[in-house]
Amino acid sequence: MIRVQQEDFDVGAEISNFVGSDKSIGALVTFVGLVRDMNDGDAVADMTLEHYPGMTEKMLEQIRAEAMERWPLSASLIVHRYGRLAPGEKIVLVITASAHRQSAFEANEFLVDWLKTKAPFWKHEETPEGARWVSARSSDDAAAARWARDSQKQ
Amino acid sequence: MIRVQQEDFDVGAEISNFVGSDKSIGALVTFVGLVRDMNDGDAVADMTLEHYPGMTEKMLEQIRAEAMERWPLSASLIVHRYGRLAPGEKIVLVITASAHRQSAFEANEFLVDWLKTKAPFWKHEETPEGARWVSARSSDDAAAARWARDSQKQ
Amino acid sequence: MKILYFAWIRTKIGLSEEVVELPGDVSTVSDLLDWLRQRGPQHADALEDESVVRVAVNEEYAQLDAPVSNADEVALFPPVTGG
Amino acid sequence: MKILYFAWIRTKIGLSEEVVELPGDVSTVSDLLDWLRQRGPQHADALEDESVVRVAVNEEYAQLDAPVSNADEVALFPPVTGG
Numbered sequence: 523m524i525r526v527q528q529e530d531f532d533v534g535a536e537i538s539n540f541v542g543s544d545k546s547i548g549a550l551v552t553f554v555g556l557v558r559d560m561n562d563g564d565a566v567a568d569m570t571l572e573h574y575p576g577m578t579e580k581m582l583e584q585i586r587a588e589a590m591e592r593w594p595l596s597a598s599l600i601v602h603r604y605g606r607l608a609p610g611e612k613i614v615l616v617i618t619a620s621a622h623r624q625s626a627f628e629a630n631e632f633l634v635d636w637l638k639t640k641a642p643f644w645k646h647e648e649t650p651e652g653a654r655w656v657s658a659r660s661s662d663d664a665a666a667a668r669w670a671r672d673s674q675k676q
Numbered sequence: 677m678i679r680v681q682q683e684d685f686d687v688g689a690e691i692s693n694f695v696g697s698d699k700s701i702g703a704l705v706t707f708v709g710l711v712r713d714m715n716d717g718d719a720v721a722d723m724t725l726e727h728y729p730g731m732t733e734k735m736l737e738q739i740r741a742e743a744m745e746r747w748p749l750s751a752s753l754i755v756h757r758y759g760r761l762a763p764g765e766k767i768v769l770v771i772t773a774s775a776h777r778q779s780a781f782e783a784n785e786f787l788v789d790w791l792k793t794k795a796p797f798w799k800h801e802e803t804p805e806g807a808r809w810v811s812a813r814s815s816d817d818a819a820a821a822r823w824a825r826d827s828q829k830q
Numbered sequence: 831m832k833i834l835y836f837a838w839i840r841t842k843i844g845l846s847e848e849v850v851e852l853p854g855d856v857s858t859v860s861d862l863l864d865w866l867r868q869r870g871p872q873h874a875d876a877l878e879d880e881s882v883v884r885v886a887v888n889e890e891y892a893q894l895d896a897p898v899s900n901a902d903e904v905a906l907f908p909p910v911t912g913g
Numbered sequence: 914m915k916i917l918y919f920a921w922i923r924t925k926i927g928l929s930e931e932v933v934e935l936p937g938d939v940s941t942v943s944d945l946l947d948w949l950r951q952r953g954p955q956h957a958d959a960l961e962d963e964s965v966v967r968v969a970v971n972e973e974y975a976q977l978d979a980p981v982s983n984a985d986e987v988a989l990f991p992p993v994t995g996g
Contacts, residue, residue, distance in 0.1 A: 545712065555913055574836055643911065644912070756995065767995075791996035792995065796990065
């Protein structure tokens with residue numbers, strides 16, 4: 523499942539709902555991304571996440587389906603927030619579950635790397651130096667490139 | 677921190693306590709290992725985890741310290757249960773947090789691989805074919821070997 | 831055609847979306863970018879460096895040679911920074 | 914010396930721990946295993962295949978050539994299966 527929402531999420535509740543009564547799960551990996559109070563050497567007072575409603579949901583569902591096809595996952599969940607967020611607040615949640623840990627870890631990293639480089643979200647942060655749009659990192663592109671397949675372009 | 681305990685743990689509460697008021701955390705990775713209702717092709721009715729009290733805590737603390745030294749982690753937590761566990765129950769929790777995701781993912785996989793191959797726990801499971809001690813997997817040894825350093829033996 | 835702008839492309843152009851009627855010689859994403867740059871100095875500035883402009887046609891990423899028509903929804907935005 | 918047994922080594926020997934007085938010629942883990950195998954058929958059976966016996970001396974993993982003395986706590990167990 524995927525969700526794009528303004529409100530916060532409860533990691534414990536999401537995991538419980540996610541596992542449910544599925545007793546075939548041996549390994550569950552959770553990634554939570556949080557707003558840091560420092561970025562590129564400057565204090566961050568507040569952040570606003572802009573997104574492209576419609577395309578965001580479509581892209582998240584596509585990539586989730588690709589992860590389910592590439593790894594033997596029992597289930598996977600992506601929740602991504604938008605709007606105004608303070609340092610310490612949660613931004614994104616990715617949960618992957620599988621019978622064995624390797625698939626759960628790999629699929630989770632794949633989804634997070636993908637989110638960082640393809641999901642249509644943009645961070646705007648307020649610092650003592652003024653407000654600014656966060657720049658994309660080439661290290662994120664490099665991380666995402668690990669998962670490229672011949673059968674897929676871009 | 678590390679804990680070895682018989683009782684269940686609450687993942688959401690553990691994450692909240694863990695993050696606390698630390699706003700330097702950008703990425704938090706959580707691994708939960710669960711009892712599966714199938715293993716090596718047989719239904720598992722119940723499992724008992726035996727451990728070596730004293731050595732277990734000592735080894736977990738050692739490896740946690742090693743992870744903290746090898747990766748720039750804000751914090752890390754290992755909780756491992758022992759005793760009788762039914763399918764679907766949680767066995768182990770590993771949380772790692774860092775400013776950036778790569779360290780949090782790598783350190784988490786390192787700790788889980790290590791737990792599987794070095795922490796003194798033994799699984800005994802009850803199946804329709806009778807009770808049996810679970811055998812160690814050579815794939816777990818291979819996974820752990822990824823993290824070997826020249827400065828370290830075994 | 832409906833065009834959406836996001837992040838600093840939106841703030842530089844000063845619009846979050848606009849509806850335009852394409853001239854007949856605009857048939858690809860590349861043509862569209864050339865045409866938009868001629869609409870005014872803000873468009874020209876925001877779209878100057880194509881290496882930092884990402885394009886989606888009907889909510890899917892598209893390359894410069896992708897076809898576009900008046901029936902499409904096109905979005906222009908900088909490299910994403912979510913996650 | 915206090916010796917602890919775990920998992921199927923414990924069930925094969927039928928003891929979870931025992932306290933023994935080492936003879937003077939037992940000075941390494943390897944000597945200890947040889948000596949234990951002579952204590953009876955259950956010990957011999959449980960410790961027969963050294964490739965599946967792991968050893969800890971005073972709660973730290975130890976190799977076959979590690980020194981042991983009567984003051985040590987030694988644990989013998991199969992490859993671990995936690996996590």
